[in-house]
Amino acid sequence: MNDSGQGPGSSARPKRKDAQRNQQTLLEAAASVFVTSGVEAPVRDIAAKAGVGMGTIYRHFPTRADLVIAVYRHQVDACAEAGPTLLATGPTPHAALGQWVDLFVDFLVTKHGLAAAMQGEGTGFETLHAYFLERLLPVCTQLLDAATASDEIRADLDAYQLLRGIGNLCIGAESDPRYDARQLVALLVAGLRQPH
Amino acid sequence: MNDSGQGPGSSARPKRKDAQRNQQTLLEAAASVFVTSGVEAPVRDIAAKAGVGMGTIYRHFPTRADLVIAVYRHQVDACAEAGPTLLATGPTPHAALGQWVDLFVDFLVTKHGLAAAMQGEGTGFETLHAYFLERLLPVCTQLLDAATASDEIRADLDAYQLLRGIGNLCIGAESDPRYDARQLVALLVAGLRQPH
Amino acid sequence: MNDSGQGPGSSARPKRKDAQRNQQTLLEAAASVFVTSGVEAPVRDIAAKAGVGMGTIYRHFPTRADLVIAVYRHQVDACAEAGPTLLATGPTPHAALGQWVDLFVDFLVTKHGLAAAMQGEGTGFETLHAYFLERLLPVCTQLLDAATASDEIRADLDAYQLLRGIGNLCIGAESDPRYDARQLVALLVAGLRQPH
Amino acid sequence: MNDSGQGPGSSARPKRKDAQRNQQTLLEAAASVFVTSGVEAPVRDIAAKAGVGMGTIYRHFPTRADLVIAVYRHQVDACAEAGPTLLATGPTPHAALGQWVDLFVDFLVTKHGLAAAMQGEGTGFETLHAYFLERLLPVCTQLLDAATASDEIRADLDAYQLLRGIGNLCIGAESDPRYDARQLVALLVAGLRQPH
DNA sequence: TATGAATGAGCCTTCATTCAT
DNA sequence: TATGAATGAAGGCTCATTCAT
Incomplete structure (x- = not known):
């Protein structure tokens, strides 16, 4: 199901590339914000730091x-x-x-x-x-x-x-x-x- | 520390007794609330427990x-x-x-x-x-x-x-x-x- | 306790006058907003219509x-x-x-x-x-x-x-x-x- | 109504069968979700039930x-x-x-x-x-x-x-x-x- | 075409603090 | 002085909808 729509001969996962990048961005942003504001920093701040919407954070980390x-x-x-x-x-x-x-x-x-x-x-x-x-x-x-x-x-x-x-x-x-x-x-x- | 600013021989002394009693009430109420809700308990809760207004707390303890x-x-x-x-x-x-x-x-x-x-x-x-x-x-x-x-x-x-x-x-x-x-x-x- | 601080000879309740007025304002504003936006109207709208903060509504009507x-x-x-x-x-x-x-x-x-x-x-x-x-x-x-x-x-x-x-x-x-x-x-x- | 725009003798017919199946799946999933969560159920839930993306629902049913x-x-x-x-x-x-x-x-x-x-x-x-x-x-x-x-x-x-x-x-x-x-x-x- | 990640508006709720009475 | 009503910033959370892949 995840593989369909993929070009023939490819073995890499197709879709998630951007999401993965985003997740990475998120983790880095969070780590960075945690350093300055602590792990209780507002969700909004982390989202802003990562340059994404708050929903994105909730998606990846409920x-x-x-x-x-x-x-x-x-x-x-x-x-x-x-x-x-x-x-x-x-x-x-x-x-x-x-x-x-x-x-x-x-x-x-x-x-x-x-x-x-x-x-x-x-x-x-x-x-x-x-x-x-x-x-x-x-x-x-x-x-x-x-x-x-x-x-x-x-x-x-x-x-x-x-x-x-x-x-x-x-x-x-x-x-x-x-x-x-x-x-x-x-x-x-x-x-x-x-x-x- | 709390006494300074009170000129000697002042005639306002009777009033002070009230204030002291109030202060005492306040301290007891606060202590009691601290036990159950911690020292970060909402101001209102402490005021309620003491039976005074919140403003009174702010007056005595800014x-x-x-x-x-x-x-x-x-x-x-x-x-x-x-x-x-x-x-x-x-x-x-x-x-x-x-x-x-x-x-x-x-x-x-x-x-x-x-x-x-x-x-x-x-x-x-x-x-x-x-x-x-x-x-x-x-x-x-x-x-x-x-x-x-x-x-x-x-x-x-x-x-x-x-x-x-x-x-x-x-x-x-x-x-x-x-x-x-x-x-x-x-x-x-x-x-x-x-x-x- | 509620009567103290009241001028002598008065029989009316001292404090609540403005609050009562406010409550009235609130009810009118709410009624008005309900007419146009229904009873599920956002709290903010009602507060705005009444010209008060949202907290005021929560105080009067939890x-x-x-x-x-x-x-x-x-x-x-x-x-x-x-x-x-x-x-x-x-x-x-x-x-x-x-x-x-x-x-x-x-x-x-x-x-x-x-x-x-x-x-x-x-x-x-x-x-x-x-x-x-x-x-x-x-x-x-x-x-x-x-x-x-x-x-x-x-x-x-x-x-x-x-x-x-x-x-x-x-x-x-x-x-x-x-x-x-x-x-x-x-x-x-x-x-x-x-x-x- | 759904057929218009499809020229007669078109060779794209095989594709259509897929779409029809998909549409059918969608309808069944939606019906099922409607029963339990009402007709205002979140789009995502319906898509999940159908095993399709949300975009697919929007395509078929704007x-x-x-x-x-x-x-x-x-x-x-x-x-x-x-x-x-x-x-x-x-x-x-x-x-x-x-x-x-x-x-x-x-x-x-x-x-x-x-x-x-x-x-x-x-x-x-x-x-x-x-x-x-x-x-x-x-x-x-x-x-x-x-x-x-x-x-x-x-x-x-x-x-x-x-x-x-x-x-x-x-x-x-x-x-x-x-x-x-x-x-x-x-x-x-x-x-x-x-x-x- | 299909997917589902991303967006962000929109609502709710709590409380510290101020200030009119 | 005491009161407690009012304020509103702050932060949380949920989806409908869009759009890059």
């Missing part, structure tokens, strides 16, 4: 969360995938955990308002929150388990709690030069270490 | 931050004053720091949306943020310094950073049963300890 | 149905009250029914889109519909019962059905010169008469 | 009324054609009228929102309205005339008026179990009978 997820999906995925790698190559599980956490913090700190938006329930970002958990919770759990198994850290912190804590520590980090989320997160991870 | 500060001033002050006491009576400076931090967390966690509201710049809560710093920064600094002096903790964390981190960790704590801000803050403070 | 009811309440009430009177003074119950129905038709026919708006469920006019029934159903029932008791009409039509039918017959009546709702309603009422 | 007419043409025609038959076979003209009216009501009542859509001027359904009149007015006139000629009914109701009244009485009939359009229409027709 929900604001859909848009945000699309904008950051690659980076979240990359972060998730880095976990096992770090665990395999790092000197110790605890060190791997530290490095992975740094990656996560780097991501969050550069996303204006992202960390903040994922808090609260009636905000419509539940989907986004869920996506983060779906991707990162298993990885974080794996890292924590490994570090626990090697007796490096205390066992009483679950991954959800850790992720949430890191997320919170990253709120507002990019706009306050006196605030260094990385240091605090490092402290948190240091606090995990077995007292002896 | 800015929302003014109102919030007034509501929590006593508790912030109490927290600030507890610092030296704990330091004097506690077994070690680091222990005193831990207890003081617990106090601060207890305060924040029970204030729906307070911690979140103090983040971000364009939110109009800069004054509130400033008040917290003005009162708590010296105390926190004193505690950190003492613990550093006694060689219990590393010296590379300044009080601003710590307060901000604690504040962030408290965001959304009351609405998520899976999230325990106290544990994370404890971890953070634990991370401060000297490796040996 | 729901569109509230506004419509307010606009037509007097007339509906008058219609309801006319029922018993006509029954008492009319030659026969059936004649009274006919006269009452004429009153109702006169009312509906002059209200652009009112009859149409009360149909359908997801339209937000349920309240309006309910108000009409609440006021007119008892009256209509009374008239029908009387006519039935005097053996003038068949007994198999209930008041709801009749009101609904009349309402429907009045739809679009004012805009089509070739259509005479009154005649049709008269026919309907005539059809009620006992075959013998 | 106006929504065009589509609706096409969907119901057969049934309207059948209704129109039933008139003379009933007149010829019925016991009396008035009985024939009653039966024909029943047919019309049956048709309307089962078409969600059709009756309502034909009211009002700015709705874009004028064409549809006109089509109904074009087909049914002559038939209805014939039936009324016959009944008048046989002295069964009063002569003062014209066919337009009657059709319009029936149409109105059918509005909203399928969604309200307490409302029985057939009974009311029967009453209306009964009311036509000569008092004696």
Whole structure:
């Protein structure tokens, strides 16, 4: 059905070319607006930045969360995938955990308002929150388990709690030069270490 | 601060009592509304709860931050004053720091949306943020310094950073049963300890 | 509480004078707009016509149905009250029914889109519909019962059905010169008469 | 009407078959959507149901009324054609009228929102309205005339008026179990009978 | 010809803030 | 001084309709 009307001998998809370009434009515009105005920026602004109508945004991303997820999906995925790698190559599980956490913090700190938006329930970002958990919770759990198994850290912190804590520590980090989320997160991870 | 501008020996004193009562009513109503709807609750709701007009609120507290500060001033002050006491009576400076931090967390966690509201710049809560710093920064600094002096903790964390981190960790704590801000803050403070 | 601040010796309500005037203006504007654009006219239009902001309308009439009811309440009430009177003074119950129905038709026919708006469920006019029934159903029932008791009409039509039918017959009546709702309603009422 | 513009002996005939099939698909899809969502259903829904693009619908039926007419043409025609038959076979003209009216009501009542859509001027359904009149007015006139000629009914109701009244009485009939359009229409027709 | 992406007008609703009474 | 009515900017969302591919 999608292939009909296509010239003979061609193997490429015919129709969507402009739409794809548009989608790309949209993602870039959104990312850009998110940087300056946060992920709660008015739909109108994003549309304007992209040079499209608002309807176009709603078509591609029915929900604001859909848009945000699309904008950051690659980076979240990359972060998730880095976990096992770090665990395999790092000197110790605890060190791997530290490095992975740094990656996560780097991501969050550069996303204006992202960390903040994922808090609260009636905000419509539940989907986004869920996506983060779906991707990162298993990885974080794996890292924590490994570090626990090697007796490096205390066992009483679950991954959800850790992720949430890191997320919170990253709120507002990019706009306050006196605030260094990385240091605090490092402290948190240091606090995990077995007292002896 | 509220008394200045009132000439001594003025005959308008009786009037003031009314105003004070009104102010008190206002503070109680605001506190109550803050508990259920957060510190960003609509002005009208607060006015309704207090049984006064909105204009009255604006008269007494031109800015929302003014109102919030007034509501929590006593508790912030109490927290600030507890610092030296704990330091004097506690077994070690680091222990005193831990207890003081617990106090601060207890305060924040029970204030729906307070911690979140103090983040971000364009939110109009800069004054509130400033008040917290003005009162708590010296105390926190004193505690950190003492613990550093006694060689219990590393010296590379300044009080601003710590307060901000604690504040962030408290965001959304009351609405998520899976999230325990106290544990994370404890971890953070634990991370401060000297490796040996 | 509402009386304080009032000049001594006055017995009139102090504050609401302008609001009352405004409410009146609103009702008149709404009535006027309803005539030309129907009861589904945009809120903005009504506000513009009244020379007020939209918020003012929402304050006085949170729901569109509230506004419509307010606009037509007097007339509906008058219609309801006319029922018993006509029954008492009319030659026969059936004649009274006919006269009452004429009153109702006169009312509906002059209200652009009112009859149409009360149909359908997801339209937000349920309240309006309910108000009409609440006021007119008892009256209509009374008239029908009387006519039935005097053996003038068949007994198999209930008041709801009749009101609904009349309402429907009045739809679009004012805009089509070739259509005479009154005649049709008269026919309907005539059809009620006992075959013998 | 649809055939004009096609030269005889044209070689484009094969293409036409496609278009016809498409048109048929469209009509069925539209009919189906009309049943559930009414004749004002979003264009997109109809296109989706038919598995075609929206543009295709606009090509075949530039106006929504065009589509609706096409969907119901057969049934309207059948209704129109039933008139003379009933007149010829019925016991009396008035009985024939009653039966024909029943047919019309049956048709309307089962078409969600059709009756309502034909009211009002700015709705874009004028064409549809006109089509109904074009087909049914002559038939209805014939039936009324016959009944008048046989002295069964009063002569003062014209066919337009009657059709319009029936149409109105059918509005909203399928969604309200307490409302029985057939009974009311029967009453209306009964009311036509000569008092004696 | 068919497709469906894009457009954007149009409506709704909420609330911070001002200001007449 | 207190009140709360009025204002209107701000933002959300839905489709009918057009038009590039």
